[in-house]
Amino acid sequence: MNTRECDLAIIGGGPAGLAAAIKAWNLGIKSIILLDESEILGGVLPQCIHTGFGIHYFREDLTGPEFAARLIEMLKNTGVEVLCGTYVEHLSIESGGLKRIYGYRYGEALKMDSKAVIYAAGCRERSRFEAGILGDRPAGVYTAGEAQTLMDIYGILPGSEVVIIGSGDVGLIMARRFALEGADVKAVVEIMPYPGGLTRNIVQCLEDFGIQLYLSHGVTEIRGKNRVEAVRLAMVDEKRNPIKGTEFEIKCDTVILAVGLKPRSEILARAGAYIDEATGGPIVNDWLETSIPGVFAAGNVLVVNDLVDYAAEQGEWAAESAHKFLREGGLPRVDFKRVILGRNVRLIVPQLVSCLQDTTFYGRVLKPEENVLLRFEEADCSFRLPIVRPSEMFRFRIPSEKLSRIHGDKLTVNIIGA
């Protein structure tokens, strides 16, 4: 087994990994290897043929393939070595802090030593079993991403009468995607009392196509012997339990599951990185460095983003940090302040702050509220927000002057009435 060597290994060639690779090269790191599981770069972007990508990052409204193509074009002008079709099995930390990566690709058992790693492996979709959807287990049940791959990578139509479970953006986009191919999208079902996706998608994907949205409804059962024949729905109470007597059935041949995404952080966890239960991704400091020095995380493995622009931004951020790490032989070891999830805050990234630099925070709320203040208490810094929703990430940049005001060991983030 030959050992490959590099200064920076980037695992994952989606938007975060690509942006990281380009940025790292431009900052002057000249020995970079980018590994990607798929045969084509871009992560999930090539199958996202709708628009809505790049409004912040490229200041243009692009489709997924266009967004990916731009990054791939930029990558071609660098000397980054790309290894597609590479499965990473294992990441371990050797003496002297060297990162060793084991993996496989066509004809090669890969062993690679790197001084720094940016981990950008993205997220995965939750299955019907994780979502606890009962009933039969027939064919015709797909995750949204699976259906999207079939339609927009392979040109296959999964079915003709569709019920979509989950009204997050992925579910909404797929509702429209099926409608555009002439399928009868019979319903989008959401267990929460409010939609899970962006307002623009509710309008453009459901209302414009006359697709019915059932809020506060859950799937009690999938029925079907060989292929899906029907789903049974019921209204749910505040605890998400079905209410007796409200059950009804919708005939369909296809069920699309858009029931949440989970960071694929298992390899990081096995390597020893601490995982945040709120995000499902690694705990990072304001260099996006995990608890393993020199291992950084970016994109949906760090936190499930709702805009690709954020994933790319995190990729660049991680690249800057990796550059600093390599140049200075490590990052400052300071007493990081812990970020505390306060009132109506479900998650926040980064979870640790040095207060030495301007820092961007990404977060999500637990429940929708109007006319609120987002407060970074110990930094005495607040932002007025007309509305917050669980589906819409908030992103704020706090200057270092404000962060340096923090005296204790924590920074509490609260959402309070304005």
Add this chain to the structure above:
Amino acid sequence: MRRPIHVAVIGAGIVGASIARVLSMFEDFEVDLLEREVDIGWGVSKANTGIIHAGYDDEPELYPLRAKLCVEGNKLWHKWTEELDIPIRWCGSLVLAFNNEEMKILKELYNRGVRNKVKELKIIGAEEIKTLEPNVSREAEAALWAPTAGQISPWDAVIALVENCVMNGVRLRLSTEVRGIKIEGGCVRGLETNRGFIEADFIINSSGLYADKIAEMAGLGGYRIKPRRGEYLIFDREAEPKVSRILFPTPTPISKGVVVTTTVDGNLMIGPSAQDLAEDQREERANTREGLDYVWESASKLVEKLPPKSRVIRFFAGLRPEPTGGDFIIRKYDEVFGLIDAAGMRSPGLTSAPAIAHMVLNILKSTLDADFKPKKCWNPYRRRIRRFSELTPEERSKLVKEEPRYGRIICIDKMVTEMEIIEAIRRGATTIDGVKFRTRACMGICQGSSCTHKIALIISRELKIPLWKVSIRGPGTEIGIGDVKSLFRRRKT
């Protein structure tokens, strides 16, 4: 040499495959193994707990066949798993007692086990339980320790048996459904099927949930098969704590109860529930809230701790064929020469299967009053598909150099390579589930959502079928309905 005896075995499940294997040892038989599904082992055999029981459960007075064949089957599985390279863990089982009432049942089980000639049985106290299984509930006061129990994966066994059968000359006929039995002059002549007539001198009825219906086709039977549903939950392989032994509660008259065990793949599994269904519900395999809640609560009592519910990656349900009377039905009939039942294979059917096969052979022997001639070239061995994930790094490195397609990992969770999938197809997989049960692809956390299409691409390429026509488990379960514009075209015409 005299004309070979045609035997048609109905059902390529664990029992049918075991019978076919035993018959394939002799020159006297020509064996057809019939299966209505597109692949083997997809009925009762696919969804059960996969335990090779020690044999103390079955009362010899009430259920003589179960009592006898379970212990014999257990012994035979030692040999068969070795010959056929079937993964098995001889981990032993513990029946846990939590109060005096249950202590009494333990003693009954112990005595019954001794009568059934189960070896090495022992009643042990709390201390010893802890050393055998640290995760047992602290409330457990005593246990029946049966070190001869084992854990396998039932579909591994069916696949291994059928591959070995085919190697030894058995004709496997898939997608073949029996429609009628032809009888002339009180003798079996053959089977009417959806694929035409199949001649047979003997018909072995090992058709699982439908055995009574098949017997009725010959105007025989007089027993009914009722489906009993059992639901299960499986945890992520990395979810802790696991158990290293098979844990049972004390049994009730109808069931051995909800078991906590670790599968041969290293996933903690709990189940089954036991719900009697109506006779016409032989395809009812839905998961229910009540069933899964019952499994969870029952399993929780046996162990100190279960992993959190969020670590459940799959639930499923299987049906057990409960026969009238409760005992296995293994018999010939005076009315019709040539029909032999091997029916009602509820638990311990899997354990007993090899012994059932030998019993059927003996029925044939006594019926024909003949000694059969062993094949000289009979091959007892079969190797399973080499699993990349089970090799050492050095072995993997070498293998990838020899065959580059071992480097392409298709199922990420289970680290299943393209080459293993190709091998599964070469050995008879034609569907996603066929590949899944032969390689374990799709059995990880994502349950196939990220690799189904990659497997479909390989099947499509290898078997030269359009991608959208690749199915999950046969006709009616295709992954698509056509190309992405097919609905528009359909509407125009």
